[in-house]
Amino acid sequence: xxxxxxxxxxxxxxxxxxxxxxxxxxxxxxxxxxxxxxxxxxxxxxxxxxxxxxxxxxxxxxxxxxxxxxxxxxxxxxxxxxxxxxxxxxxxxxxxxxxxxxxxxxxxxxxxxxxxxxxxxxxxxxxxxxxxxxxxxxxxxxxxxxxxxxxxxxxxxxxxxxxxxxxxxxxxxxxxxxxxxxxxxxxxxxxxxxxxxxxxxxxxxxxxxxxxxxxxxxxxxxxxxxxxxxxxxxxxxxxxxxxxxxxxxxxxxxxxxxxxxxxxxxxxxxxxxxxxxxxxxxxxxxxxxxxxxxxxxxxxxxxxxxxxxxxxxxxxxxxxxxxxxxxxxxxxxxx
Amino acid sequence: xxxxxxxxxxxxxxxxxxxxxxxxxxxxxxxxxxxxxxxxxxxxxxxxxxxxxxxxxxxxxxxxxxxxxxxxxxxxxxxxxxxxxxxxxxxxxxxxxxxxxxxxxxxxxxxxxxxxxxxxxxxxxxxxxxxxxxxxxxxxxxxxxxxxxxxxxxxxxxxxxxxxxxxxxxxxxxxxxxxxxxxxxxxxxxxxxxxxxxxxxxxxxxxxxxxxxxxxxxxxxxxxxxxxxxxxxxxxxxxxxxxxxxxxxxxxxxxxxxxxxxxxxxxxxxxxxxxxxxxxxxxxxxxxxxxxxxxxxxxxxxxxxxxxxxxxxxxxxxxxxxxxxxxxxxxxxxxxxxxxxxxxxxxxxxxxxxxxxxxxxxxxxxxxxxxxxxxxxxxxxxxxxxxxxxxxxxxxxxxxxxxxxxxxxxxxxxxxxxxxxxxxxxxxxxxxxxxxxxxxxxxxxxxxxxxxxxxxxxxxxxxxxxxxxxxxxxxxxxxxxxxxxxxxxxxxxxxxxxxxxxxxxxxxxxxxxxxxxxxxxxxxxxxxxxxxxxxxxxxxxxxxxxxxxxxxxxxxxxxxxxxxx
Numbered sequence: 001x002x003x004x005x006x007x008x009x010x011x012x013x014x015x016x017x018x019x020x021x022x023x024x025x026x027x028x029x030x031x032x033x034x035x036x037x038x039x040x041x042x043x044x045x046x047x048x049x050x051x052x053x054x055x056x057x058x059x060x061x062x063x064x065x066x067x068x069x070x071x072x073x074x075x076x077x078x079x080x081x082x083x084x085x086x087x088x089x090x091x092x093x094x095x096x097x098x099x100x101x102x103x104x105x106x107x108x109x110x111x112x113x114x115x116x117x118x119x120x121x122x123x124x125x126x127x128x129x130x131x132x133x134x135x136x137x138x139x140x141x142x143x144x145x146x147x148x149x150x151x152x153x154x155x156x157x158x159x160x161x162x163x164x165x166x167x168x169x170x171x172x173x174x175x176x177x178x179x180x181x182x183x184x185x186x187x188x189x190x191x192x193x194x195x196x197x198x199x200x201x202x203x204x205x206x207x208x209x210x211x212x213x214x215x216x217x218x219x220x221x222x223x224x225x226x227x228x229x230x231x232x233x234x235x236x237x238x239x240x241x242x243x244x245x246x247x248x249x250x251x252x253x254x255x256x257x258x259x260x261x262x263x264x265x266x267x268x269x270x271x272x273x274x275x276x277x278x279x280x281x282x283x284x285x286x287x288x289x290x291x292x293x294x295x296x297x298x299x300x301x302x303x304x305x306x307x308x309x310x311x312x313x314x315x316x317x318x319x320x321x322x323x324x325x326x327x328x329x330x331x332x333x334x335x
Numbered sequence: 336x337x338x339x340x341x342x343x344x345x346x347x348x349x350x351x352x353x354x355x356x357x358x359x360x361x362x363x364x365x366x367x368x369x370x371x372x373x374x375x376x377x378x379x380x381x382x383x384x385x386x387x388x389x390x391x392x393x394x395x396x397x398x399x400x401x402x403x404x405x406x407x408x409x410x411x412x413x414x415x416x417x418x419x420x421x422x423x424x425x426x427x428x429x430x431x432x433x434x435x436x437x438x439x440x441x442x443x444x445x446x447x448x449x450x451x452x453x454x455x456x457x458x459x460x461x462x463x464x465x466x467x468x469x470x471x472x473x474x475x476x477x478x479x480x481x482x483x484x485x486x487x488x489x490x491x492x493x494x495x496x497x498x499x500x501x502x503x504x505x506x507x508x509x510x511x512x513x514x515x516x517x518x519x520x521x522x523x524x525x526x527x528x529x530x531x532x533x534x535x536x537x538x539x540x541x542x543x544x545x546x547x548x549x550x551x552x553x554x555x556x557x558x559x560x561x562x563x564x565x566x567x568x569x570x571x572x573x574x575x576x577x578x579x580x581x582x583x584x585x586x587x588x589x590x591x592x593x594x595x596x597x598x599x600x601x602x603x604x605x606x607x608x609x610x611x612x613x614x615x616x617x618x619x620x621x622x623x624x625x626x627x628x629x630x631x632x633x634x635x636x637x638x639x640x641x642x643x644x645x646x647x648x649x650x651x652x653x654x655x656x657x658x659x660x661x662x663x664x665x666x667x668x669x670x671x672x673x674x675x676x677x678x679x680x681x682x683x684x685x686x687x688x689x690x691x692x693x694x695x696x697x698x699x700x701x702x703x704x705x706x707x708x709x710x711x712x713x714x715x716x717x718x719x720x721x722x723x724x725x726x727x728x729x730x731x732x733x734x735x736x737x738x739x740x741x742x743x744x745x746x747x748x749x750x751x752x753x754x755x756x757x758x759x760x761x762x763x764x765x766x767x768x769x770x771x772x773x774x775x776x777x778x779x780x781x782x783x784x785x786x787x788x789x790x791x792x793x794x795x796x797x798x799x800x801x802x803x804x805x806x807x808x809x810x811x812x813x814x815x816x817x818x819x820x821x822x823x824x825x826x827x828x829x830x831x832x833x834x835x836x837x838x839x840x841x842x843x844x845x846x847x848x849x850x851x852x853x854x855x856x857x858x859x860x861x862x863x864x865x866x867x868x869x870x871x872x873x874x875x876x877x878x879x880x881x882x883x884x885x886x887x888x889x890x891x892x893x894x895x896x897x898x899x900x
Binding site for chain 2: 049097152
């Protein structure tokens with residue numbers, strides 16, 4: 001197992017190199033001159049002297065290959081450079097945004113796991129019941145509803161209207177921001193924090209929860225028909241134990257894979273939720289950096305997202321062995 | 336991009352008059368806006384916290400350090416922390432004028448090449464350091480350091496030796512000299528420029544305390560608590576959630592000219608700028624009671640006004656227009672003037688304002704907007720909707736042997752809300768027989784393409800950097816205009832009039848010359864098609880806020896903002 005983990009960790013290095021190198025070169029193919037956009041040229045005319053100074057200051061007048069070499073020379077020392085626009089250290093920006101993203105992603109995944117698996121499980125056990133049909137309709141609707149629409153509806157129902165109805169302060173959820181920094185154990189909201197967290201977490205979880213519920217239902221239905229389930233029942237185990245111990249555990253492999261992907265996405269690509277709720281995370285910052293051609297921020301933030309994905313996938317792979325003891329990690333793929 | 340001061344009573348007058356102007360000829364201007372202005376004149380109290388959701392509703396400022404800031408949003412903070420040499424006084428809306436602030440007065444030589452500013456005695460930075468002429472030199476040298484210089488640093492080329500400093504050929508700006516004993520700052524310009532005091536009051540020219548000299552990297556200044564000489568100080572370093580300001584105990588508004596009618600101290604105890612990411616979210620937050628003032632997205636003007644009746648739609652110093660590329664063979668040159676006339680007269684500007692902007696903008700009758708000293712409305716002969724005259728001009732152009740062999744491209748930057756405007760123009764042109772098509776260009780590439788000559792008939796907007804007539808003539812339409820004269824408009828007569836105006840120290844005489852230049856552009860050449868003048872889009876909580884006004888520059892004079900009891 002340790003050698004498997006080390007090997008997987010080493011595999012992250014070429015993954016990161018390829019991903020960021022690709023992004024680096026793509027950056028220079030995007031429409032618009034970086035220096036002009038850095039100087040605010042998406043909105044107005046720019047003085048040519050200013051353009052020259054920006055190109056010189058950030059080395060944008062160097063050949064792309066030289067810039068590429070300089071970039072990797074810095075990056076391997078974990079110096080992600082300074083933002084072209086704000087001139088702030090990308091390392092510092094990353095520290096703030098990554099923490100915010102991670103907290104939101106954790107809660108979205110908690111909601112997804114609890115609600116998604118529970119709903120999927122119940123739907124599978126009570127197949128074709130009213131609850132099952134209702135779940136099918138609701139999950140389809142949740143998957144189809146644009147995130148920002150759901151976000152604005154939730155804001156209206158739980159923040160705007162309570163204010164108009166003059167509800168007490170604690171009962172009014174917040175539309176935006178991350179609130180006071182009063183987290184316990186890194187991710188547990190205390191005091192007023194939950195009023196800021198709950199709506200973006202639900203919104204971010206909505207689509208993935210619906211998908212997870214459907215995935216759990218489908219996987220469970222398949223497992224429930226398996227021979228070993230009949231065997232478990234014939235051994236005299238109670239239905240509860242059969243379903244939870246033998247059924248759910250075996251149905252978890254595809255479900256865990258989906259959770260892993262969702263967690264990575266929630267950390268690095270929750271753009272709409274972050275924008276709608278003014279949650280200062282990685283995803284929205286990456287989009288902004290693309291629009292503004294802020295290369296150091298784009299690459300630095302992407303690097304952290306790639307690393308997060310790789311680590312989450314590693315954890316997911318490790319979890320396979322726990323869910324299915326027949327899987328022997330690191331022993332090759334020979335069956 | 337400037338902040339001005341004016342008395343609250345006079346502000347109300349301006350608001351009223353501006354709204355009358357914005358009513359576009361209506362004789363019966365007794366709308367609810369005036370009522371809201373009167374409501375805003377309620378007695379305010381000292382103290383309290385105001386939460387602003389609008390200034391940074393769409394994201395954090397790139398900068399708040401006035402030396403490198405480029406946005407009006409960032410200047411809402413920077414302008415609260417710093418006072419400059421001069422500002423524009425809008426107390427007479429018909430005749431705004433540049434007035435001294437930190438400068439007590441200034442003198443200019445006959446050919447407008449040398450200014451001597453006398454600095455007020457007794458003014459201090461928030462750390463107790465005196466504000467001296469050398470404080471300005473420090474600020475200017477810092478802002479023109481090529482290693483640090485921001486996007487507005489080109490303004491230092493107006494000063495003798497400024498270009499050399501920016502190019503790294505000189506260590507200092509040779510044309511600036513401070514005498515702290517005499518309290519004078521002498522500035523020698525590279526070329527005659529009578530409006531220089533207005534530019535010298537711009538954010539890039541703010542004074543700096545000696546504390547900046549202790550920094551190895553000047554970019555760090557805005558990451559900490561910036562020390563300034565303005566009405567507010569930072570309560571804590573700016574972060575990505577909010578920027579919090581408190582009154583500066585060293586500031587005393589009564590030290591400035593009485594005509595500015597500034598309070599001794601800001602009314603507010605705390606001014607909190609919340610940093611958002613989306614205009615609609617900011618408006619929802621406002622509706623949820625999370626803040627006291629916000630901006631709103633275009634298209635929500637009427638909703639905001641209906642719900643709160645405190646909508647602020649102050650005319651901005653900005654113009655929305657379409658430009659002809661004078662170098663283009665389809666529309667450029669004297670031989671195509673009739674076509675340009677037809678296009679300009681075919682456009683129903685009122686319809687655009689009503690349909691696209693819910694009537695929240697002011698239909699333009701020239702390029703230079705109200706609020707610019709010397710500006711006069713109605714300079715444009717071809718800006719009124721007249722489809723008959725337009726068709727006649729088009730037919731005449733055809734009769735001269737010309738023809739449009741392909742649809743006229745109307746270019747605009749994508750995803751910025753211009754599509755409906757362009758569609759109305761296409762329909763207007765179709766009505767007189769001109770076939771046109773919309774050409775959407777990604778915003779990231781738009782101005783870059785225009786700089787390379789891609790414009791045929793293209794959308795442009797311009798917000799004043801500083802409130803001078805030359806900012807709407809020389810900087811956009813001069814042969815030496817910014818960004819290498821994107822649109823190819825070049826007329827020696829225009830250039831000469833503007834150059835003469837810039838060198839004329841008599842404001843009336845200079846204004847007349849600027850107006851003549853604008854008429855050459857609008858009427859002799861028809862080089863541009865003005866559509867509308869921008870207005871502000873803010874709304875505030877009338878139950879809590881007693882006084883709050885957005886100025887023509889888009890800035891709020893925060894030290895005069897007060898809350899109800």
